[in-house]
Amino acid sequence: MRTRGALLAANIVGGLALGFTVSRIGFGDYGELNRMFTFQDLRMFLAFAGAVAIIAVAFALLRVRRNPGRIHAGVVPGAVLFGTGWAISGGCPAIPIIQVGAGYLPALVTIAGIALGVWLCRWTNGRFLRLDRGSCGV
Amino acid sequence: MTYWPWWAGAVGLALVTIAFTLATDRTLGVSGAWERVLHWREERNRERVEARFTDDRALADLLAAATAEEFGTRHPAPGTPGADLPVGPPVEEAPRAPKRPAPVVTQAALLVSILVGGWLAAVVSGQFELRLDMGAAFSEIVTDNPVTMVLALFAGGIMVGFGTRLAGGCSSGHGLSGCGRLNPVSLLATAVFFGTAVVVSFLLWKVI
Structure with a gap:
Protein backbone atom coordinates (compact mmCIF):
# COMPACT_ATOMS: atom_id res chain seq x y z
CA MET A 1 0.00 0.00 0.00
CA ARG A 2 1.40 3.34 -1.03
CA THR A 3 1.17 6.13 1.50
CA ARG A 4 -0.53 9.38 0.64
CA GLY A 5 2.77 11.30 0.80
CA ALA A 6 4.53 8.89 -1.54
CA LEU A 7 1.67 9.10 -4.04
CA LEU A 8 1.73 12.88 -3.86
CA ALA A 9 5.49 13.00 -4.47
CA ALA A 10 5.25 10.54 -7.37
CA ASN A 11 2.46 12.57 -8.99
CA ILE A 12 4.42 15.81 -8.67
CA VAL A 13 7.63 14.33 -10.09
CA GLY A 14 5.68 12.43 -12.77
CA GLY A 15 3.71 15.52 -13.76
CA LEU A 16 6.84 17.66 -14.04
CA ALA A 17 8.59 15.05 -16.16
CA LEU A 18 5.53 14.41 -18.32
CA GLY A 19 4.90 18.11 -18.96
CA PHE A 20 8.57 18.73 -19.77
CA THR A 21 8.86 15.71 -22.08
CA VAL A 22 5.59 16.23 -23.95
CA SER A 23 6.51 19.88 -24.48
CA ARG A 24 10.07 19.16 -25.68
CA ILE A 25 8.81 16.52 -28.12
CA GLY A 26 6.65 19.26 -29.62
CA PHE A 27 3.11 18.05 -28.90
CA GLY A 28 2.11 21.57 -27.91
CA ASP A 29 2.96 22.87 -31.38
CA TYR A 30 -0.13 22.71 -33.62
CA GLY A 31 2.00 22.66 -36.78
CA GLU A 32 4.02 19.66 -35.57
CA LEU A 33 0.81 17.88 -34.57
CA ASN A 34 -0.89 18.42 -37.94
CA ARG A 35 2.26 17.28 -39.75
CA MET A 36 2.25 14.11 -37.62
CA PHE A 37 -1.41 13.31 -38.31
CA THR A 38 -0.96 13.94 -42.05
CA PHE A 39 2.25 11.86 -42.14
CA GLN A 40 4.35 14.75 -43.43
CA ASP A 41 6.68 14.32 -40.48
CA LEU A 42 6.91 11.01 -38.63
CA ARG A 43 9.16 12.27 -35.79
CA MET A 44 6.45 12.65 -33.12
CA PHE A 45 4.63 9.54 -34.32
CA LEU A 46 7.84 7.54 -33.89
CA ALA A 47 8.35 9.06 -30.45
CA PHE A 48 4.89 7.90 -29.39
CA ALA A 49 5.09 4.49 -31.05
CA GLY A 50 8.62 3.98 -29.76
CA ALA A 51 7.48 4.81 -26.23
CA VAL A 52 4.65 2.26 -26.49
CA ALA A 53 7.12 -0.37 -27.70
CA ILE A 54 9.57 0.29 -24.84
CA ILE A 55 6.74 0.28 -22.30
CA ALA A 56 5.34 -2.98 -23.67
CA VAL A 57 8.73 -4.70 -23.37
CA ALA A 58 9.37 -3.27 -19.89
CA PHE A 59 5.90 -4.20 -18.58
CA ALA A 60 6.29 -7.72 -19.97
CA LEU A 61 9.70 -8.12 -18.29
CA LEU A 62 8.48 -6.60 -15.00
CA ARG A 63 5.26 -8.62 -15.16
CA VAL A 64 3.06 -5.56 -14.70
CA ARG A 65 -0.47 -6.92 -14.59
CA ARG A 66 -2.91 -6.21 -17.36
CA ASN A 67 -6.08 -4.30 -16.64
CA PRO A 68 -9.20 -6.36 -17.11
CA GLY A 69 -10.75 -3.54 -19.15
CA ARG A 70 -13.72 -4.63 -21.22
CA ILE A 71 -14.54 -3.18 -24.63
CA HIS A 72 -17.70 -1.30 -23.68
CA ALA A 73 -20.20 0.66 -25.73
CA GLY A 74 -18.47 4.00 -25.12
CA VAL A 75 -15.03 3.12 -26.49
CA VAL A 76 -15.52 3.67 -30.22
CA PRO A 77 -17.81 6.74 -30.16
CA GLY A 78 -15.67 8.27 -27.42
CA ALA A 79 -12.45 7.71 -29.35
CA VAL A 80 -13.99 9.18 -32.53
CA LEU A 81 -15.03 12.30 -30.60
CA PHE A 82 -11.61 12.55 -28.97
CA GLY A 83 -9.73 12.16 -32.27
CA THR A 84 -11.86 14.84 -33.92
CA GLY A 85 -11.42 17.26 -31.03
CA TRP A 86 -7.68 16.61 -30.86
CA ALA A 87 -7.19 17.30 -34.58
CA ILE A 88 -9.18 20.54 -34.37
CA SER A 89 -7.98 22.03 -31.08
CA GLY A 90 -4.55 20.41 -30.94
CA GLY A 91 -5.24 19.29 -27.39
CA CYS A 92 -5.39 15.92 -25.74
CA PRO A 93 -6.10 16.34 -22.02
CA ALA A 94 -2.46 17.18 -21.14
CA ILE A 95 -1.49 19.31 -24.14
CA PRO A 96 -3.48 22.52 -23.46
CA ILE A 97 -1.88 22.57 -20.01
CA ILE A 98 1.64 22.64 -21.46
CA GLN A 99 0.48 25.12 -24.10
CA VAL A 100 -0.58 27.50 -21.35
CA GLY A 101 2.78 26.79 -19.70
CA ALA A 102 4.49 27.87 -22.92
CA GLY A 103 2.45 31.09 -23.01
CA TYR A 104 -0.36 30.21 -25.46
CA LEU A 105 -3.18 31.93 -23.58
CA PRO A 106 -6.03 30.77 -25.91
CA ALA A 107 -5.34 27.21 -24.73
CA LEU A 108 -7.19 28.26 -21.57
CA VAL A 109 -10.33 28.08 -23.74
CA THR A 110 -9.45 24.51 -24.74
CA ILE A 111 -9.06 23.66 -21.04
CA ALA A 112 -12.47 25.18 -20.30
CA GLY A 113 -13.94 23.07 -23.11
CA ILE A 114 -12.31 19.91 -21.76
CA ALA A 115 -13.61 20.64 -18.27
CA LEU A 116 -17.14 21.12 -19.60
CA GLY A 117 -16.87 17.97 -21.72
CA VAL A 118 -15.66 15.84 -18.81
CA TRP A 119 -18.45 17.15 -16.62
CA LEU A 120 -21.05 16.68 -19.36
CA CYS A 121 -19.97 13.06 -19.87
CA ARG A 122 -20.79 12.04 -16.32
CA TRP A 123 -23.97 14.13 -16.32
CA THR A 124 -25.26 12.71 -19.61
CA ASN A 125 -24.29 9.20 -18.67
CA GLY A 126 -26.15 9.44 -15.37
CA ARG A 127 -29.26 10.77 -17.06
CA PHE A 128 -29.47 9.34 -20.57
CA LEU A 129 -26.72 7.01 -21.71
CA ARG A 130 -26.54 4.76 -18.66
CA LEU A 131 -23.38 3.01 -19.84
CA ASP A 132 -21.81 0.78 -17.25
CA ARG A 133 -18.31 0.65 -15.79
CA GLY A 134 -15.49 2.15 -17.77
CA SER A 135 -17.45 5.07 -19.17
CA CYS A 136 -17.43 8.59 -17.83
CA GLY A 137 -15.64 7.65 -14.65
CA VAL A 138 -18.39 5.29 -13.53
CA MET B 1 12.15 25.52 -33.48
CA THR B 2 14.12 22.51 -32.42
CA TYR B 3 12.49 19.63 -30.64
CA TRP B 4 13.89 16.37 -29.36
CA PRO B 5 14.73 13.66 -31.91
CA TRP B 6 12.18 10.86 -31.99
CA TRP B 7 14.24 8.39 -29.98
CA ALA B 8 14.78 10.84 -27.13
CA GLY B 9 11.03 11.47 -27.03
CA ALA B 10 10.31 7.74 -27.02
CA VAL B 11 12.76 7.09 -24.17
CA GLY B 12 11.45 10.10 -22.21
CA LEU B 13 7.76 9.15 -22.49
CA ALA B 14 8.54 5.51 -21.71
CA LEU B 15 10.64 6.36 -18.64
CA VAL B 16 7.92 8.65 -17.25
CA THR B 17 5.21 6.04 -17.75
CA ILE B 18 7.22 3.10 -16.39
CA ALA B 19 8.57 5.00 -13.36
CA PHE B 20 5.11 6.35 -12.52
CA THR B 21 3.53 2.91 -12.79
CA LEU B 22 6.16 1.28 -10.58
CA ALA B 23 6.16 4.08 -7.99
CA THR B 24 2.39 4.37 -7.62
CA ASP B 25 1.15 0.93 -8.68
CA ARG B 26 -1.44 2.82 -10.71
CA THR B 27 -2.01 3.84 -14.32
CA LEU B 28 -0.79 7.23 -15.48
CA GLY B 29 -3.89 8.85 -16.98
CA VAL B 30 -4.40 12.54 -17.46
CA SER B 31 -8.06 12.47 -18.50
CA GLY B 32 -8.87 10.40 -15.42
CA ALA B 33 -7.14 13.03 -13.30
CA TRP B 34 -9.28 15.75 -14.91
CA GLU B 35 -12.38 13.68 -14.28
CA ARG B 36 -11.69 13.25 -10.58
CA VAL B 37 -10.41 16.77 -9.94
CA LEU B 38 -13.50 18.28 -11.60
CA HIS B 39 -15.77 16.09 -9.49
CA TRP B 40 -13.67 16.69 -6.40
CA ARG B 41 -16.64 17.15 -4.07
CA GLU B 42 -18.11 13.74 -4.90
CA GLU B 43 -14.66 12.17 -4.89
CA ARG B 44 -13.86 13.60 -1.44
CA ASN B 45 -17.13 12.21 -0.10
CA ARG B 46 -16.37 8.83 -1.62
CA GLU B 47 -12.91 8.89 -0.06
CA ARG B 48 -14.41 9.67 3.36
CA VAL B 49 -16.93 6.83 3.11
CA GLU B 50 -14.23 4.41 2.04
CA ALA B 51 -11.96 5.51 4.87
CA ARG B 52 -14.77 4.78 7.33
CA PHE B 53 -15.37 1.44 5.69
CA THR B 54 -11.73 0.44 6.21
CA ASP B 55 -12.01 1.54 9.84
CA ASP B 56 -15.10 -0.64 10.28
CA ARG B 57 -13.36 -3.59 8.69
CA ALA B 58 -10.30 -3.06 10.90
CA LEU B 59 -12.62 -2.99 13.94
CA ALA B 60 -14.34 -6.22 12.87
CA ASP B 61 -10.96 -7.92 12.38
CA LEU B 62 -9.84 -6.80 15.85
CA LEU B 63 -13.07 -8.10 17.42
CA ALA B 64 -12.65 -11.43 15.64
CA ALA B 65 -9.07 -11.72 16.87
CA ALA B 66 -10.10 -10.88 20.44
CA THR B 67 -12.93 -13.42 20.31
CA ALA B 68 -10.59 -16.12 19.07
CA GLU B 69 -8.14 -15.34 21.87
CA GLU B 70 -10.86 -15.48 24.52
CA PHE B 71 -12.72 -18.57 23.35
CA GLY B 72 -10.26 -20.30 21.05
CA THR B 73 -10.80 -21.25 17.47
CA ARG B 74 -11.02 -25.01 17.92
CA HIS B 75 -14.18 -26.78 16.87
CA PRO B 76 -16.33 -28.01 19.75
CA ALA B 77 -15.49 -31.55 20.91
CA PRO B 78 -17.87 -34.30 19.75
CA GLY B 79 -20.83 -34.67 22.04
CA THR B 80 -21.18 -31.03 22.85
CA PRO B 81 -24.38 -29.48 21.55
CA GLY B 82 -24.04 -28.16 18.06
CA ALA B 83 -20.99 -30.24 17.21
CA ASP B 84 -22.95 -32.55 14.91
CA LEU B 85 -24.29 -29.76 12.79
CA PRO B 86 -22.96 -30.01 9.27
CA VAL B 87 -20.10 -27.73 8.68
CA GLY B 88 -20.48 -25.75 5.50
CA PRO B 89 -17.76 -25.55 2.92
CA PRO B 90 -15.08 -23.05 3.81
CA VAL B 91 -16.09 -19.57 2.89
CA GLU B 92 -14.35 -18.55 -0.28
CA GLU B 93 -12.11 -15.59 -0.01
CA ALA B 94 -13.81 -12.46 -1.24
CA PRO B 95 -12.56 -11.34 -4.64
CA ARG B 96 -9.95 -8.65 -4.36
CA ALA B 97 -11.52 -5.23 -4.35
CA PRO B 98 -10.55 -3.05 -7.31
CA LYS B 99 -7.64 -0.80 -6.52
CA ARG B 100 -8.68 2.50 -5.09
CA PRO B 101 -7.87 5.54 -7.21
CA ALA B 102 -5.17 7.84 -5.91
CA PRO B 103 -6.43 10.56 -3.54
CA VAL B 104 -7.95 13.39 -5.54
CA VAL B 105 -5.41 15.89 -4.16
CA THR B 106 -2.54 13.91 -5.71
CA GLN B 107 -4.27 14.05 -9.10
CA ALA B 108 -4.71 17.81 -8.79
CA ALA B 109 -0.97 17.94 -8.06
CA LEU B 110 -0.35 15.94 -11.26
CA LEU B 111 -2.20 18.52 -13.38
CA VAL B 112 -0.43 21.49 -11.76
CA SER B 113 2.94 19.76 -12.16
CA ILE B 114 2.29 19.21 -15.87
CA LEU B 115 1.76 22.97 -16.16
CA VAL B 116 5.03 23.69 -14.33
CA GLY B 117 6.87 21.07 -16.40
CA GLY B 118 5.57 22.58 -19.63
CA TRP B 119 6.55 26.05 -18.47
CA LEU B 120 10.07 24.86 -17.56
CA ALA B 121 10.46 23.22 -20.97
CA ALA B 122 9.41 26.41 -22.75
CA VAL B 123 11.73 28.59 -20.66
CA VAL B 124 14.72 26.24 -20.97
CA SER B 125 14.33 26.06 -24.75
CA GLY B 126 13.75 29.79 -25.08
CA GLN B 127 10.25 29.30 -26.48
CA PHE B 128 8.24 30.92 -23.69
CA GLU B 129 6.18 33.80 -25.01
CA LEU B 130 2.84 35.11 -23.78
CA ARG B 131 0.64 35.29 -26.85
CA LEU B 132 -2.99 35.54 -27.87
CA ASP B 133 -2.82 33.21 -30.88
CA MET B 134 -2.12 29.48 -31.23
Whole structure:
Protein backbone atom coordinates (compact mmCIF):
# COMPACT_ATOMS: atom_id res chain seq x y z
CA MET A 1 0.00 0.00 0.00
CA ARG A 2 1.40 3.34 -1.03
CA THR A 3 1.17 6.13 1.50
CA ARG A 4 -0.53 9.38 0.64
CA GLY A 5 2.77 11.30 0.80
CA ALA A 6 4.53 8.89 -1.54
CA LEU A 7 1.67 9.10 -4.04
CA LEU A 8 1.73 12.88 -3.86
CA ALA A 9 5.49 13.00 -4.47
CA ALA A 10 5.25 10.54 -7.37
CA ASN A 11 2.46 12.57 -8.99
CA ILE A 12 4.42 15.81 -8.67
CA VAL A 13 7.63 14.33 -10.09
CA GLY A 14 5.68 12.43 -12.77
CA GLY A 15 3.71 15.52 -13.76
CA LEU A 16 6.84 17.66 -14.04
CA ALA A 17 8.59 15.05 -16.16
CA LEU A 18 5.53 14.41 -18.32
CA GLY A 19 4.90 18.11 -18.96
CA PHE A 20 8.57 18.73 -19.77
CA THR A 21 8.86 15.71 -22.08
CA VAL A 22 5.59 16.23 -23.95
CA SER A 23 6.51 19.88 -24.48
CA ARG A 24 10.07 19.16 -25.68
CA ILE A 25 8.81 16.52 -28.12
CA GLY A 26 6.65 19.26 -29.62
CA PHE A 27 3.11 18.05 -28.90
CA GLY A 28 2.11 21.57 -27.91
CA ASP A 29 2.96 22.87 -31.38
CA TYR A 30 -0.13 22.71 -33.62
CA GLY A 31 2.00 22.66 -36.78
CA GLU A 32 4.02 19.66 -35.57
CA LEU A 33 0.81 17.88 -34.57
CA ASN A 34 -0.89 18.42 -37.94
CA ARG A 35 2.26 17.28 -39.75
CA MET A 36 2.25 14.11 -37.62
CA PHE A 37 -1.41 13.31 -38.31
CA THR A 38 -0.96 13.94 -42.05
CA PHE A 39 2.25 11.86 -42.14
CA GLN A 40 4.35 14.75 -43.43
CA ASP A 41 6.68 14.32 -40.48
CA LEU A 42 6.91 11.01 -38.63
CA ARG A 43 9.16 12.27 -35.79
CA MET A 44 6.45 12.65 -33.12
CA PHE A 45 4.63 9.54 -34.32
CA LEU A 46 7.84 7.54 -33.89
CA ALA A 47 8.35 9.06 -30.45
CA PHE A 48 4.89 7.90 -29.39
CA ALA A 49 5.09 4.49 -31.05
CA GLY A 50 8.62 3.98 -29.76
CA ALA A 51 7.48 4.81 -26.23
CA VAL A 52 4.65 2.26 -26.49
CA ALA A 53 7.12 -0.37 -27.70
CA ILE A 54 9.57 0.29 -24.84
CA ILE A 55 6.74 0.28 -22.30
CA ALA A 56 5.34 -2.98 -23.67
CA VAL A 57 8.73 -4.70 -23.37
CA ALA A 58 9.37 -3.27 -19.89
CA PHE A 59 5.90 -4.20 -18.58
CA ALA A 60 6.29 -7.72 -19.97
CA LEU A 61 9.70 -8.12 -18.29
CA LEU A 62 8.48 -6.60 -15.00
CA ARG A 63 5.26 -8.62 -15.16
CA VAL A 64 3.06 -5.56 -14.70
CA ARG A 65 -0.47 -6.92 -14.59
CA ARG A 66 -2.91 -6.21 -17.36
CA ASN A 67 -6.08 -4.30 -16.64
CA PRO A 68 -9.20 -6.36 -17.11
CA GLY A 69 -10.75 -3.54 -19.15
CA ARG A 70 -13.72 -4.63 -21.22
CA ILE A 71 -14.54 -3.18 -24.63
CA HIS A 72 -17.70 -1.30 -23.68
CA ALA A 73 -20.20 0.66 -25.73
CA GLY A 74 -18.47 4.00 -25.12
CA VAL A 75 -15.03 3.12 -26.49
CA VAL A 76 -15.52 3.67 -30.22
CA PRO A 77 -17.81 6.74 -30.16
CA GLY A 78 -15.67 8.27 -27.42
CA ALA A 79 -12.45 7.71 -29.35
CA VAL A 80 -13.99 9.18 -32.53
CA LEU A 81 -15.03 12.30 -30.60
CA PHE A 82 -11.61 12.55 -28.97
CA GLY A 83 -9.73 12.16 -32.27
CA THR A 84 -11.86 14.84 -33.92
CA GLY A 85 -11.42 17.26 -31.03
CA TRP A 86 -7.68 16.61 -30.86
CA ALA A 87 -7.19 17.30 -34.58
CA ILE A 88 -9.18 20.54 -34.37
CA SER A 89 -7.98 22.03 -31.08
CA GLY A 90 -4.55 20.41 -30.94
CA GLY A 91 -5.24 19.29 -27.39
CA CYS A 92 -5.39 15.92 -25.74
CA PRO A 93 -6.10 16.34 -22.02
CA ALA A 94 -2.46 17.18 -21.14
CA ILE A 95 -1.49 19.31 -24.14
CA PRO A 96 -3.48 22.52 -23.46
CA ILE A 97 -1.88 22.57 -20.01
CA ILE A 98 1.64 22.64 -21.46
CA GLN A 99 0.48 25.12 -24.10
CA VAL A 100 -0.58 27.50 -21.35
CA GLY A 101 2.78 26.79 -19.70
CA ALA A 102 4.49 27.87 -22.92
CA GLY A 103 2.45 31.09 -23.01
CA TYR A 104 -0.36 30.21 -25.46
CA LEU A 105 -3.18 31.93 -23.58
CA PRO A 106 -6.03 30.77 -25.91
CA ALA A 107 -5.34 27.21 -24.73
CA LEU A 108 -7.19 28.26 -21.57
CA VAL A 109 -10.33 28.08 -23.74
CA THR A 110 -9.45 24.51 -24.74
CA ILE A 111 -9.06 23.66 -21.04
CA ALA A 112 -12.47 25.18 -20.30
CA GLY A 113 -13.94 23.07 -23.11
CA ILE A 114 -12.31 19.91 -21.76
CA ALA A 115 -13.61 20.64 -18.27
CA LEU A 116 -17.14 21.12 -19.60
CA GLY A 117 -16.87 17.97 -21.72
CA VAL A 118 -15.66 15.84 -18.81
CA TRP A 119 -18.45 17.15 -16.62
CA LEU A 120 -21.05 16.68 -19.36
CA CYS A 121 -19.97 13.06 -19.87
CA ARG A 122 -20.79 12.04 -16.32
CA TRP A 123 -23.97 14.13 -16.32
CA THR A 124 -25.26 12.71 -19.61
CA ASN A 125 -24.29 9.20 -18.67
CA GLY A 126 -26.15 9.44 -15.37
CA ARG A 127 -29.26 10.77 -17.06
CA PHE A 128 -29.47 9.34 -20.57
CA LEU A 129 -26.72 7.01 -21.71
CA ARG A 130 -26.54 4.76 -18.66
CA LEU A 131 -23.38 3.01 -19.84
CA ASP A 132 -21.81 0.78 -17.25
CA ARG A 133 -18.31 0.65 -15.79
CA GLY A 134 -15.49 2.15 -17.77
CA SER A 135 -17.45 5.07 -19.17
CA CYS A 136 -17.43 8.59 -17.83
CA GLY A 137 -15.64 7.65 -14.65
CA VAL A 138 -18.39 5.29 -13.53
CA MET B 1 12.15 25.52 -33.48
CA THR B 2 14.12 22.51 -32.42
CA TYR B 3 12.49 19.63 -30.64
CA TRP B 4 13.89 16.37 -29.36
CA PRO B 5 14.73 13.66 -31.91
CA TRP B 6 12.18 10.86 -31.99
CA TRP B 7 14.24 8.39 -29.98
CA ALA B 8 14.78 10.84 -27.13
CA GLY B 9 11.03 11.47 -27.03
CA ALA B 10 10.31 7.74 -27.02
CA VAL B 11 12.76 7.09 -24.17
CA GLY B 12 11.45 10.10 -22.21
CA LEU B 13 7.76 9.15 -22.49
CA ALA B 14 8.54 5.51 -21.71
CA LEU B 15 10.64 6.36 -18.64
CA VAL B 16 7.92 8.65 -17.25
CA THR B 17 5.21 6.04 -17.75
CA ILE B 18 7.22 3.10 -16.39
CA ALA B 19 8.57 5.00 -13.36
CA PHE B 20 5.11 6.35 -12.52
CA THR B 21 3.53 2.91 -12.79
CA LEU B 22 6.16 1.28 -10.58
CA ALA B 23 6.16 4.08 -7.99
CA THR B 24 2.39 4.37 -7.62
CA ASP B 25 1.15 0.93 -8.68
CA ARG B 26 -1.44 2.82 -10.71
CA THR B 27 -2.01 3.84 -14.32
CA LEU B 28 -0.79 7.23 -15.48
CA GLY B 29 -3.89 8.85 -16.98
CA VAL B 30 -4.40 12.54 -17.46
CA SER B 31 -8.06 12.47 -18.50
CA GLY B 32 -8.87 10.40 -15.42
CA ALA B 33 -7.14 13.03 -13.30
CA TRP B 34 -9.28 15.75 -14.91
CA GLU B 35 -12.38 13.68 -14.28
CA ARG B 36 -11.69 13.25 -10.58
CA VAL B 37 -10.41 16.77 -9.94
CA LEU B 38 -13.50 18.28 -11.60
CA HIS B 39 -15.77 16.09 -9.49
CA TRP B 40 -13.67 16.69 -6.40
CA ARG B 41 -16.64 17.15 -4.07
CA GLU B 42 -18.11 13.74 -4.90
CA GLU B 43 -14.66 12.17 -4.89
CA ARG B 44 -13.86 13.60 -1.44
CA ASN B 45 -17.13 12.21 -0.10
CA ARG B 46 -16.37 8.83 -1.62
CA GLU B 47 -12.91 8.89 -0.06
CA ARG B 48 -14.41 9.67 3.36
CA VAL B 49 -16.93 6.83 3.11
CA GLU B 50 -14.23 4.41 2.04
CA ALA B 51 -11.96 5.51 4.87
CA ARG B 52 -14.77 4.78 7.33
CA PHE B 53 -15.37 1.44 5.69
CA THR B 54 -11.73 0.44 6.21
CA ASP B 55 -12.01 1.54 9.84
CA ASP B 56 -15.10 -0.64 10.28
CA ARG B 57 -13.36 -3.59 8.69
CA ALA B 58 -10.30 -3.06 10.90
CA LEU B 59 -12.62 -2.99 13.94
CA ALA B 60 -14.34 -6.22 12.87
CA ASP B 61 -10.96 -7.92 12.38
CA LEU B 62 -9.84 -6.80 15.85
CA LEU B 63 -13.07 -8.10 17.42
CA ALA B 64 -12.65 -11.43 15.64
CA ALA B 65 -9.07 -11.72 16.87
CA ALA B 66 -10.10 -10.88 20.44
CA THR B 67 -12.93 -13.42 20.31
CA ALA B 68 -10.59 -16.12 19.07
CA GLU B 69 -8.14 -15.34 21.87
CA GLU B 70 -10.86 -15.48 24.52
CA PHE B 71 -12.72 -18.57 23.35
CA GLY B 72 -10.26 -20.30 21.05
CA THR B 73 -10.80 -21.25 17.47
CA ARG B 74 -11.02 -25.01 17.92
CA HIS B 75 -14.18 -26.78 16.87
CA PRO B 76 -16.33 -28.01 19.75
CA ALA B 77 -15.49 -31.55 20.91
CA PRO B 78 -17.87 -34.30 19.75
CA GLY B 79 -20.83 -34.67 22.04
CA THR B 80 -21.18 -31.03 22.85
CA PRO B 81 -24.38 -29.48 21.55
CA GLY B 82 -24.04 -28.16 18.06
CA ALA B 83 -20.99 -30.24 17.21
CA ASP B 84 -22.95 -32.55 14.91
CA LEU B 85 -24.29 -29.76 12.79
CA PRO B 86 -22.96 -30.01 9.27
CA VAL B 87 -20.10 -27.73 8.68
CA GLY B 88 -20.48 -25.75 5.50
CA PRO B 89 -17.76 -25.55 2.92
CA PRO B 90 -15.08 -23.05 3.81
CA VAL B 91 -16.09 -19.57 2.89
CA GLU B 92 -14.35 -18.55 -0.28
CA GLU B 93 -12.11 -15.59 -0.01
CA ALA B 94 -13.81 -12.46 -1.24
CA PRO B 95 -12.56 -11.34 -4.64
CA ARG B 96 -9.95 -8.65 -4.36
CA ALA B 97 -11.52 -5.23 -4.35
CA PRO B 98 -10.55 -3.05 -7.31
CA LYS B 99 -7.64 -0.80 -6.52
CA ARG B 100 -8.68 2.50 -5.09
CA PRO B 101 -7.87 5.54 -7.21
CA ALA B 102 -5.17 7.84 -5.91
CA PRO B 103 -6.43 10.56 -3.54
CA VAL B 104 -7.95 13.39 -5.54
CA VAL B 105 -5.41 15.89 -4.16
CA THR B 106 -2.54 13.91 -5.71
CA GLN B 107 -4.27 14.05 -9.10
CA ALA B 108 -4.71 17.81 -8.79
CA ALA B 109 -0.97 17.94 -8.06
CA LEU B 110 -0.35 15.94 -11.26
CA LEU B 111 -2.20 18.52 -13.38
CA VAL B 112 -0.43 21.49 -11.76
CA SER B 113 2.94 19.76 -12.16
CA ILE B 114 2.29 19.21 -15.87
CA LEU B 115 1.76 22.97 -16.16
CA VAL B 116 5.03 23.69 -14.33
CA GLY B 117 6.87 21.07 -16.40
CA GLY B 118 5.57 22.58 -19.63
CA TRP B 119 6.55 26.05 -18.47
CA LEU B 120 10.07 24.86 -17.56
CA ALA B 121 10.46 23.22 -20.97
CA ALA B 122 9.41 26.41 -22.75
CA VAL B 123 11.73 28.59 -20.66
CA VAL B 124 14.72 26.24 -20.97
CA SER B 125 14.33 26.06 -24.75
CA GLY B 126 13.75 29.79 -25.08
CA GLN B 127 10.25 29.30 -26.48
CA PHE B 128 8.24 30.92 -23.69
CA GLU B 129 6.18 33.80 -25.01
CA LEU B 130 2.84 35.11 -23.78
CA ARG B 131 0.64 35.29 -26.85
CA LEU B 132 -2.99 35.54 -27.87
CA ASP B 133 -2.82 33.21 -30.88
CA MET B 134 -2.12 29.48 -31.23
CA GLY B 135 0.80 29.85 -33.62
CA ALA B 136 1.22 30.32 -37.36
CA ALA B 137 0.23 26.77 -38.28
CA PHE B 138 -3.10 26.98 -36.43
CA SER B 139 -3.90 30.29 -38.14
CA GLU B 140 -3.09 28.77 -41.51
CA ILE B 141 -4.72 25.36 -41.13
CA VAL B 142 -7.73 26.05 -38.89
CA THR B 143 -8.54 29.76 -38.75
CA ASP B 144 -6.90 33.15 -38.35
CA ASN B 145 -10.08 34.78 -37.06
CA PRO B 146 -9.81 35.18 -33.25
CA VAL B 147 -13.52 34.57 -32.66
CA THR B 148 -13.57 31.42 -34.79
CA MET B 149 -10.39 30.32 -33.04
CA VAL B 150 -12.00 30.59 -29.61
CA LEU B 151 -15.07 28.71 -30.84
CA ALA B 152 -12.94 25.98 -32.45
CA LEU B 153 -10.81 25.55 -29.33
CA PHE B 154 -13.87 25.43 -27.08
CA ALA B 155 -15.77 22.97 -29.30
CA GLY B 156 -12.67 20.85 -29.78
CA GLY B 157 -12.06 20.89 -26.03
CA ILE B 158 -15.61 19.69 -25.30
CA MET B 159 -15.14 16.82 -27.78
CA VAL B 160 -11.82 15.91 -26.16
CA GLY B 161 -13.26 16.03 -22.62
CA PHE B 162 -16.44 14.14 -23.44
CA GLY B 163 -14.75 11.70 -25.81
CA THR B 164 -11.86 10.71 -23.55
CA ARG B 165 -14.16 10.04 -20.62
CA LEU B 166 -16.68 8.15 -22.76
CA ALA B 167 -13.85 6.00 -24.10
CA GLY B 168 -12.35 5.64 -20.64
CA GLY B 169 -8.94 7.14 -21.40
CA CYS B 170 -6.80 9.38 -23.56
CA SER B 171 -3.37 9.32 -25.14
CA SER B 172 -1.69 8.67 -21.78
CA GLY B 173 -4.10 6.18 -20.18
CA HIS B 174 -5.12 4.22 -23.29
CA GLY B 175 -2.25 5.22 -25.59
CA LEU B 176 0.86 4.78 -23.43
CA SER B 177 -0.15 2.73 -20.39
CA GLY B 178 -2.96 0.69 -21.96
CA CYS B 179 -1.21 -0.13 -25.23
CA GLY B 180 1.96 -0.86 -23.27
CA ARG B 181 -0.05 -3.47 -21.33
CA LEU B 182 -1.54 -4.73 -24.62
CA ASN B 183 -5.05 -4.24 -23.23
CA PRO B 184 -7.46 -4.95 -26.11
CA VAL B 185 -9.74 -2.05 -25.15
CA SER B 186 -6.79 0.39 -25.21
CA LEU B 187 -5.46 -0.88 -28.53
CA LEU B 188 -8.93 -0.41 -30.05
CA ALA B 189 -9.42 3.07 -28.52
CA THR B 190 -5.95 4.23 -29.62
CA ALA B 191 -6.42 2.96 -33.18
CA VAL B 192 -9.81 4.69 -33.42
CA PHE B 193 -8.79 8.06 -31.98
CA PHE B 194 -5.56 8.16 -33.94
CA GLY B 195 -7.31 7.14 -37.16
CA THR B 196 -10.03 9.75 -36.67
CA ALA B 197 -7.45 12.44 -35.96
CA VAL B 198 -5.63 11.49 -39.19
CA VAL B 199 -8.83 11.83 -41.23
CA VAL B 200 -9.84 15.14 -39.64
CA SER B 201 -6.29 16.54 -39.95
CA PHE B 202 -6.22 15.72 -43.67
CA LEU B 203 -9.62 17.41 -44.07
CA LEU B 204 -8.39 20.53 -42.27
CA TRP B 205 -5.12 20.58 -44.21
CA LYS B 206 -6.34 19.82 -47.72
CA VAL B 207 -10.03 20.64 -47.85
CA ILE B 208 -11.13 23.28 -45.39
